[in-house]
Amino acid sequence: MRTSRRTFMITTAGVATGLALSRLAFADAAKVSEVDSTALALGYKIDATKVDKTKYAKYGAGQACSNCTFYQGKSIDAFAPCPMFGGKQVAGKGWCSAYSKKA
Numbered sequence: 001m002r003t004s005r006r007t008f009m010i011t012t013a014g015v016a017t018g019l020a021l022s023r024l025a026f027a028d029a030a031k032v033s034e035v036d037s038t039a040l041a042l043g044y045k046i047d048a049t050k051v052d053k054t055k056y057a058k059y060g061a062g063q064a065c066s067n068c069t070f071y072q073g074k075s076i077d078a079f080a081p082c083p084m085f086g087g088k089q090v091a092g093k094g095w096c097s098a099y100s101k102k103a
């Protein structure tokens with residue numbers, strides 16, 4: 001009885017750890033890279049201050065994913081999904097040319 005309970009506890013801890021690690025790996029994999037084809041097409045930058053202002057003159061200081069209509073997270077979230085990238089996660093401090101100020 002005691003052995004099976006101990007086995008159960010060890011197995012449960014192992015499964016929980018595995019799930020947590022796979023969720024972390026998935027979250028990283030789902031982040032948009034600046035070199036993704038869509039990111040290049042939209043001029044996406046993880047850091048909005050690095051936007052090429054000569055190429056994207058519509059960019060204005062203070063604009064960031066976290067205050068864009070399309071950002072599907074809270075404004076304080078470091079990353080959140082964006083429909084422009086098929087639901088992949090973009091940086092709250094990022095920016096792309098599809099930016100639309102949240103009303």
Ligand code: SF4
Nearest residue numbers: 065068071082096099
């Ligand atoms: Fe960020 Fe908005 Fe562009 Fe999505 S559409 S990447 S939230 S600026």
